[in-house]
Amino acid sequence: xxxxxxxxxxxxxxxxxxxxxxxxxxxxxxxxxxxxxxxxxxxxxxxxxxxxxxxxxxxxxxxxxxxxxxxxxxxxxxxxxxxxxxxxxxxxxxxxxxxxxxxxxxxxxxxxxxxxxxxxxxxxxxxxxxxxxxxxxxxxxxxxxxxxxxxxxxxxxxxxxxxxxxxxxxxxxxxxxxxxxxxxxxxxxxxxxxxxxxxxxxxxxxxxxxxxxxxxxxxxxxxxxxxxxxxxxxxxxxxxxxxxxxxxxxxxxxxxxxxxxxxxxxxxxxxxxxxxxxxxxxxxxxxxxxxxxxx
Ligand code: PDD
Numbered sequence: 115x116x117x118x119x120x121x122x123x124x125x126x127x128x129x130x131x132x133x134x135x136x137x138x139x140x141x142x143x144x145x146x147x148x149x150x151x152x153x154x155x156x157x158x159x160x161x162x163x164x165x166x167x168x169x170x171x172x173x174x175x176x177x178x179x180x181x182x183x184x185x186x187x188x189x190x191x192x193x194x195x196x197x198x199x200x201x202x203x204x205x206x207x208x209x210x211x212x213x214x215x216x217x218x219x220x221x222x223x224x225x226x227x228x229x230x231x232x233x234x235x236x237x238x239x240x241x242x243x244x245x246x247x248x249x250x251x252x253x254x255x256x257x258x259x260x261x262x263x264x265x266x267x268x269x270x271x272x273x274x275x276x277x278x279x280x281x282x283x284x285x286x287x288x289x290x291x292x293x294x295x296x297x298x299x300x301x302x303x304x305x306x307x308x309x310x311x312x313x314x315x316x317x318x319x320x321x322x323x324x325x326x327x328x329x330x331x332x333x334x335x336x337x338x339x340x341x342x343x344x345x346x347x348x349x350x351x352x353x354x355x356x357x358x359x360x361x362x363x364x365x366x367x368x369x370x371x372x373x374x375x376x377x378x379x380x381x382x383x384x385x386x387x388x389x390x391x392x393x394x395x396x397x398x399x400x401x402x403x404x405x406x407x408x409x
Contacts, residue, residue: 115196115229115230116193116194116195116196116229116230117194117227117228117229117230118190118193118194118228119190119225119226119227119228120186120187120189120190120224120225120226120227120228121223121224121225122223122224122225123186123224125189125190125193129225131206131223132209134209134210134211134212135206135207135208135209135223136206136207136208136209136210136214136216136219137204137206137207137208137223137265138206139212140207140214140266141264141265141266141267141268142172142206142207142214142216142219142264142265142266143204143205143206143207143264143265143266144165144168144169144171144172144174144204144205144262144263144264144265145165145168145202145203145204145205145263145264145265146161146162146164146165146202146203146263147200147201147202147360147361148161148201148202148203148360149198149200149201149231149360149361150191150198150199150201150231151198151395151396152198153191153196153197153198153199155187155191155201156360156395157323157327157360158183158184158187159180160323160326160407161203161323162180162183162203163407164263164321164323164407164409165203165205165263167261167262167409168262168263168264169205171259171261171262171264172262172264173216174205174207174216174222175222176205176222176224177221177222177224178224183203183226186224186226187201187203187226187228190226190228191228193228194228194229196228196229196230196231197231198230198231199228199229199230199231200228200229200230200231200232200361201226201227201228202225202226202227203224203225203226203227204223204224204225204226204227204265205222205223205224205225206222206223206225206265207219207222208220208221208222208223209221209223232361233361234361234362234365238283238365239365239366239380239388240379240380241368241379242365242366242367242368242369242375242378242379242380243282243283243284243357243365243366243367243368243369244281244282244283244367244368244369244370244372245277245282245283245284245285245286245297245355245357245367245369245370245371246276246277246280246281246282246284246285246286246370246371247285247286247288247346247370247371248273248276248277248280248285248286248287249276250269250272250273250276250285250287251287251288251289251290251295252269252273252287252288252289252290252295252296252318252319253269253318254289254290254318255316255318259318260295260296260318260319260320261315261318261319261320261321261409263320270285270287270298270299271298273285273287273298274298277298280371281372282369282371284297284298284299284300284357285297285298286302286346286349286370288346289317289318290318291343292345292346293313293317293343293344293345293346294313294317294344294345294346294348294349295313295317295318295319296313296319296320296322297357297359299359299361299362300322300324300357300358300359300362300365301313301319301320301322301324301325301357301358301359302349302355302357303325303328303355303356303357303358303387304348304349304352304353304354304355304356305352305353305354305355305381305383305384306348306351306352306353307353308337308338308383309337309338309339309340310329310332310337310338310339310340310383310387311339311340311341311342311344311348311352312325312329312339312340312341312344313341313342313343313344314341314342314343315341315408315409316343317343317344321407321408321409322358322359323360323407324358324359324360324362324363324364324391325358326407326408327391327394328358328364328387328390328391329341331387331390331391331394332387332390335386335390337383337386349370350370350371350373350375352375352376353376353381353383354366354375354376354380354381354382354383354384355367355368355370355375355376355384356380356384356387356388358391363388363391363392363395364384364387364388364391366379366380366381366384366385366388368380
């Protein structure tokens with residue numbers, strides 16, 4: 115199992131980043147996490163689309179084309195030679211003055227990190243995870259839009275620290291209105307009487323690629339999905355809850371604030387979505403460049 119890091123097109127095993135890189139100094143960067151299936155990147159095009167959207171959101175010019183990303187990623191995956199990989203693509207503002215003003219940074223740095231695959235323990239998919247509703251609110255859209263996946267994750271770090279202190283695996287974050295937003299690195303879904311509910315993008319969340327795929331799969335399989343501004347009480351009284359993300363895939367939630375959700379085990383809709391999403395990863399769909407993400 116090896117780790118390889120591609121830094122502006124040069125691949126090595128280690129990387130030291132300059133102290134003067136604004137990604138290091140201020141979290142002034144954007145990133146994506148991509149999983150593989152049969153060591154091919156899943157949903158690469160939507161991830162690159164979201165990377166560009168994030169870069170636009172912070173007025174950062176990404177120096178590589180989509181084709182260049184695909185080629186460099188392929189080369190890095192090959193050099194790492196793992197059966198499956200964890201991929202992190204980062205574009206930083208680059209080196210500049212020790213001052214938040216980015217105008218001194220002339221050359222963004224592009225990094226592709228490839229390591230052995232990261233997987234959650236199989237038991238968690240059977241037992242479900244425990245979430246805590248935390249007091250730390252998700253950033254407001256007109257402050258630091260959660261739709262921009264920046265390297266500044268302090269908002270989510272504060273939330274996960276609070277959740278851990280409460281003995282939970284992860285946090286449920288609310289927005290400034292007190293409505294449901296998302297978890298710290300995943301999107302939220304819950305089921306009531308056979309309908310799936312998920313916070314709308316307007317609630318201030320990341321437009322998750324797994325979320326989009328799960329919504330599409332649910333609709334194709336006759337399960338209705340409603341997006342909206344949703345109160346925390348609806349989550350706590352739900353029949354089933356699950357969270358979605360690139361590494362977690364579809365992860366059932368069986369306790370919130372130490373109260374049991376539904377019957378206390380992954381319910382039929384959660385299991386169905388886990389299976390349908392797993393089937394998609396096995397199929398050719400993850401590589402279809404036509405899959406378009408809504409922001
Ligand atoms: N996180 N919300 C937040 C805040 C996230 O950071 C992520 C992803 C998601 C789910 O998005 P997707 O389904 O596209 O992975 C939702 C990645 C996995 C991470 O930062 O590790």
